Amino acid sequence: MSMTLAPMEGVVDVYMRDILTKIGGFDLCVSEFVRVSNSVLPVAVYHKYCPELKTGGRTPAGVPVHVQLMGGEPQILAENAEVVGSLGPLGVDLNFGCPAKTVNRRDAGASLLRFPHRLHDIVSAVRKAVPAEIPVSAKMRLGFEDKILYLENALAIEEAGAVKLTVHARTKLEGYRAPAHWEYLAPIREALTIPVVANGEIWTPEDYLACKEVSGCTDFMIGRGAIARPSLALEIAQLDAEKFPWSEILALLVQYNTLLGGMDGSLRRAGRLKQWIKLLGRTYEPCSDLFISIRRFQDPAEIMAVVKSISTG
Ligand SMILES: Cc1cc2nc3c(=O)[nH]c(=O)nc-3n(C[C@H](O)[C@H](O)[C@H](O)COP(=O)(O)O)c2cc1C
Incomplete structure (x- = not known):
């Protein structure tokens, strides 16, 4: 396989x-x-x-x-x-x-x-x-x-x-x-x-x-x-592996945003973050709401501020 x-x-x-x-x-x-x-x-x-x-x-x-x-x-x-x-x-x-x-x-x-x-x-x-x-x-x-x-x-x-x-x-x-x-x-x-x-x-x-x-x-x-x-x-x-909890997904988003620092153009970086958050919404309930609140943002920092506010409750 x-x-x-x-x-x-x-x-x-x-x-x-x-x-x-x-x-x-x-x-x-x-x-x-x-x-x-x-x-x-x-x-x-x-x-x-x-x-x-x-x-x-x-x-x-x-x-x-x-x-x-x-x-x-x-x-x-x-x-x-x-x-x-x-x-x-x-x-x-x-x-x-x-x-x-x-x-x-x-x-x-x-x-x-x-x-x-x-x-x-x-x-x-x-x-x-x-x-x-x-x-x-x-x-x-x-x-x-x-x-x-x-x-x-x-x-x-x-x-x-x-x-x-x-x-x-x-x-x-x-x-x-x-x-x-x-x-x-x-x-x-x-x-x-x-x-x-x-x-x-x-x-x-x-x-x-x-x-x-x-x-x-x-x-x-x-x-x-x-x-x-x-x-x-x-x-x-691996049959014993489980779907990641939402907390793990938030950590991955933070990690991705840090890596995106290597990409030119904040609009492009914001676009990539939005694409991921939008698709995450298909399997993680909180992301559907998250996407609605960030979809107009054009700055990765703004997007991540909302993401982090969710992670801290
Ligand atoms: C946003 C997006 C970009 C894609 N870009 C490519 C690409 O660069 N090359 C390619 O061969 N297929 C591309 N595809 C098609 C995917 O590789 C894949 O064939 C398709 O999404 C079906 O698989 P899935 O149902 O698992 O997503 C793209 C699909 C999407 C949704």
Whole structure:
């Protein structure tokens, strides 16, 4: 069994990866996507999205972090992958799932799921551009507007040399709405020889068991569930682990705010805190009220003052 922390742009940054991998239960992380358009990005960009590249490609807890690229052009993606490859990553992942309008309009992310041959060409070009010992993997949704091409897409990705495929079990059109269609994962797993990682709508240990049962997968990725319930991966890995109490969550928020001190821009830092508090509200009652009272704040100090007032009663 393996558990991966999902890439989440604007949420799962180097600090969140540090905090969650220290809690435990994760075997792998994937960076926020690095958008590749029509130029070769400087090394500084890759170090910004994945500062772990400077420390052997692992979080302080020792969990590997793979670098995720997103784009639509095989050649320029390959040139960028070559740069990433020279920075000693422990893996490169390709994003074929992003539903954002701006991204899809510019022909990247989930819009590529309409063209299996393009997925193939991208994976193949990136595979050739990085040293053989660096694994190249991909992450896809079940389709763009419908699921007709889901198997064809998965097979194209495998055929092009990916060592692993993560499937977010929804189409682009289905966005992030429940349910995730775990029943589509079993046929993909049966058709492919590479590991298929199940992703989508795992919020509790019970959801994990249900996903495992329906999909038959042994590898999993959790995103929003891990942010909303920071002990989730640990609870899944260790049967005797329990959901963190609210006091522990408050301590984590304080820790995250301290780490965020390394990020430029107080508005950005405030945004990250708000994103986490909002998602925590899905599993921790006090956070729903907390989010309502801080949602207009633009200063991390203001947000933390409210958080701390709750911790002291
Ligand atoms: C705010 C947000 C940002 C995301 N950013 C990325 C990303 O950078 N790369 C990617 O492949 N998927 C991204 N995703 C998709 C997640 O990795 C994951 O596939 C999705 O949230 C479903 O899993 P979950 O139900 O466990 O959250 C993002 C999702 C959210 C909600």
